[in-house]
Amino acid sequence: MSRPLLQVENLRVHFPVGGGLFSRPRMLKAVDDVSFQLAPGETLGVVGESGCGKSSLGRAVLQLIPPTAGRVLWLGEDLCRLDDDAMNVKRSELQLVFQDPLASLNPRMTVGGILREPLYSFEPGIARSEAEDRAAAMMRRVGLRPEMMNRYPNEFSGGQCQRISIARAMISRPRLVICDEPVSALDVSIQAQIIALLRELQAEYEVSYIFISHDLSVVRHLCHRIMVLYLGKLMEIGPKRDIFDTPRHPYTQSLLSAVPIPDPRRARQRDQKLLEGDLPSPLNPPSGCVFRTRCPHATPLCIKSAPVLEATGSEAHQVACHYWQSLTPETHTDQPTGE
Amino acid sequence: MATGSVEKRARVAPAAEPATVLECRDLNVHFDTPDGRIAAVNGISFDLKRGRCLGIVGESGSGKSQTFLGILGLLASNGHAVGSVKLHGEEILNVPRRRLDAIRGEKLAIVFQDSITGLTPHKRIGEQLSEVLTEHRGLGRTAARAKVLEMLELVRIPEAEKRFRMYPHEFSGGMRQRVMVAQALLCQPDVLIADEPTTALDVTVQAQILKLFKGLADHTNTALVMITHDLGVVAGLCDEVMVMYAGRVVEHAAVDELFYAPRHPYTRGLLACMPRADRDSEALTAIPGQPPDLAALPAGCAFAPRCPYAFERCEAERPTLSLAAPGHARACHLEALP
Numbered sequence: 001m002s003r004p005l006l007q008v009e010n011l012r013v014h015f016p017v018g019g020g021l022f023s024r025p026r027m028l029k030a031v032d033d034v035s036f037q038l039a040p041g042e043t044l045g046v047v048g049e050s051g052c053g054k055s056s057l058g059r060a061v062l063q064l065i066p067p068t069a070g071r072v073l074w075l076g077e078d079l080c081r082l083d084d085d086a087m088n089v090k091r092s093e094l095q096l097v098f099q100d101p102l103a104s105l106n107p108r109m110t111v112g113g114i115l116r117e118p119l120y121s122f123e124p125g126i127a128r129s130e131a132e133d134r135a136a137a138m139m140r141r142v143g144l145r146p147e148m149m150n151r152y153p154n155e156f157s158g159g160q161c162q163r164i165s166i167a168r169a170m171i172s173r174p175r176l177v178i179c180d181e182p183v184s185a186l187d188v189s190i191q192a193q194i195i196a197l198l199r200e201l202q203a204e205y206e207v208s209y210i211f212i213s214h215d216l217s218v219v220r221h222l223c224h225r226i227m228v229l230y231l232g233k234l235m236e237i238g239p240k241r242d243i244f245d246t247p248r249h250p251y252t253q254s255l256l257s258a259v260p261i262p263d264p265r266r267a268r269q270r271d272q273k274l275l276e277g278d279l280p281s282p283l284n285p286p287s288g289c290v291f292r293t294r295c296p297h298a299t300p301l302c303i304k305s306a307p308v309l310e311a312t313g314s315e316a317h318q319v320a321c322h323y324w325q326s327l328t329p330e331t332h333t334d335q336p337t338g339e
Numbered sequence: 340m341a342t343g344s345v346e347k348r349a350r351v352a353p354a355a356e357p358a359t360v361l362e363c364r365d366l367n368v369h370f371d372t373p374d375g376r377i378a379a380v381n382g383i384s385f386d387l388k389r390g391r392c393l394g395i396v397g398e399s400g401s402g403k404s405q406t407f408l409g410i411l412g413l414l415a416s417n418g419h420a421v422g423s424v425k426l427h428g429e430e431i432l433n434v435p436r437r438r439l440d441a442i443r444g445e446k447l448a449i450v451f452q453d454s455i456t457g458l459t460p461h462k463r464i465g466e467q468l469s470e471v472l473t474e475h476r477g478l479g480r481t482a483a484r485a486k487v488l489e490m491l492e493l494v495r496i497p498e499a500e501k502r503f504r505m506y507p508h509e510f511s512g513g514m515r516q517r518v519m520v521a522q523a524l525l526c527q528p529d530v531l532i533a534d535e536p537t538t539a540l541d542v543t544v545q546a547q548i549l550k551l552f553k554g555l556a557d558h559t560n561t562a563l564v565m566i567t568h569d570l571g572v573v574a575g576l577c578d579e580v581m582v583m584y585a586g587r588v589v590e591h592a593a594v595d596e597l598f599y600a601p602r603h604p605y606t607r608g609l610l611a612c613m614p615r616a617d618r619d620s621e622a623l624t625a626i627p628g629q630p631p632d633l634a635a636l637p638a639g640c641a642f643a644p645r646c647p648y649a650f651e652r653c654e655a656e657r658p659t660l661s662l663a664a665p666g667h668a669r670a671c672h673l674e675a676l677p
Binding site: 049050157159160187188189190191192193195196214215216217218220221222244254255256257258259260261262263264265266267268270272274275276277278279332333334 | 398399497511513514541542543544545546547549550568569570571572573574575594595598599608609610612613614615616617618619620622623624625626627629630645
């Protein structure tokens with residue numbers, strides 16, 4: 001692997017919740033001791049159910065919420081130690097695309113204004129005509145007509161708004177874009193367009209993505225590596241192939257098993273291993289392994305001690321489970337039937 | 340209960356066609372707006388059979404929800420439904436409110452996507468569920484309570500006794516959705532309409548709810564309508580599927596037919612643009628363009644502007660739904676897809 005663009009080390013994001021005059025606030029551990037690296041041009045998928053900390057993780061990397069502990073090394077420099085001004089300079093390289101395309105665009109700015117704003121803040125002194133040219137070029141690049149420059153976000157459809165968000169993120173030529181559920185709010189036919197656009201832009205600009213999603217089908221299509229979170233803890237991380245073909249963690253296995261497959265015959269044959277119950281409260285996570293309350297393989301050991309992340313056969317594929325060696329990894333790749 | 344019933348149903352195909360419960364003929368729904376009349380649903384016809392599951396697939400604005408809101412008399416105040424909908428032979432479209440109240444909940448029930456607005460926030464779960472039975476079935480409080488508890492257990496609400504006294508906000512999203520299903524099933528309706536019931540849920544919880552639905556048809560003979568944008572949900576659950584686009588049915592077929600031999604370019608496009616978790620897909624074929632604006636539909640086929648196979652006739656003349664093979668209808672001018 002080439003020199004990592006981003007190294008996240010033992011990142012923690014804890015939020016104090018409640019508490020009053022006589023009671024101490026409780027700590028919600030949104031992200032708890034998460035470490036990973038990201039190479040240039042790579043897409044890392046972050047998956048997990050709601051409340052697993054995937055969005056908090058993305059925001060903490062960008063210092064939009066201050067991490068409680070840990071380091072976020074951007075090309076070797078710790079972003080957590082930068083002051084606001086220094087961080088703002090860095091933001092041209094680290095951008096974000098949100099889930100709700102319309103809500104993330106200023107309704108009172110024209111599309112042209114929205115796209116020019118990053119240029120004015122990151123390249124002070126840029127000539128207006130150059131900013132306009134670059135905004136127009138970016139619009140064209142994401143599949144919008146530059147003639148629509150003077151329109152407002154509400155005049156665009158959801159898919160078009162997401163194109164604008166992507167254009168805004170890309171216009172400062174970032175090296176990392178964190179995409180937080182960027183296609184979840186879109187119709188199926190539009191989803192595929194946006195996914196294709198993200199792939200094209202990656203090939204063109206060599207940008208890295210952290211792709212936060214609950215949709216494993218999209219993640220499989222778009223990501224090189226995948227990280228599985230549960231209640232703020234890293235359960236499993238590895239190359240896409242390892243995660244889908246030999247998932248080691250029981251949680252990863254049940255997540256994959258739960259994804260609907262648009263193939264009736266396969267859906268009927270499938271032996272789904274469904275999880276029982278719901279996510280425990282993140283304010284009161286289970287002792288030991290946080291997944292044990294829903295894990296079909298849990299033993300007293302899992303109540304007592306939290307498993308640490310260890311490498312499986314390949315160094316890149318790591319899993320946090322006491323019993324990963326005795327569990328059979330089940331492939332979730334369809335064996336070709338020679339259609 | 341529900342466990343293991345899926346396979347049974349797949350293996351033992353019913354010898355005779357089950358009886359028709361709901362018969363919908365030429366249903367139209369339109370809305371009067373300041374900008375003119377919007378035709379949201381046009382000429383929908385289908386039969387719903389006992390114990391079967393019909394999937395309705397479409398994107399936003401396709402009319403999939405409005406079709407059933409129209410049937411249930413739940414349209415917004417500027418909406419009107421025209422056509423014929425018969426429940427066991429009795430016309431129920433636009434019947435007086437009193438009759439509709441008797442039918443809804445007892446014979447036709449609906450589960451919405453948003454489970455928090457579907458439940459009254461200031462009433463305990465047990466109370467609002469029992470109400471269904473005391474209102475519709477005239478049951479006494481004790482009998483209603485017993486039945487509600489039984490139903491909560493059927494949908495696998497743990498510690499039903501304790502939950503009976505809790506308020507909706509004390510439940511998780513998945514649990515609330517199960518309560519909604521329990522509520523819909525209390526009177527053993529003939530038809531259960533589920534409108535995107537799992538869209539707001541996490542994938543593991545979605546799988547639990549879908550499994551619950553799968554078990555239903557077997558155990559209760561309830562006919563199920565699953566309205567969804569997700570073809571994956573349909574594949575594992577439904578017997579037949581209607582695909583809607585711009586307020587019309589563009590294809591209607593048995594589930595295997597639809598997935599393995601789609602005959603409408605839109606259905607084929609939807610299948611080709613979905614990434615799959617069970618295989619690698621190098622490139623997805625996106626459907627170009629935007630879903631149409633219902634206020635400005637083209638004269639011909641609404642899908643023509645996005646269709647790779649469109650020719651002159653498609654722009655001039657709207658195709659009607661016609662049989663391409665036994666039990667397989669599609670609305671397309673092409674004899675067969677290239």
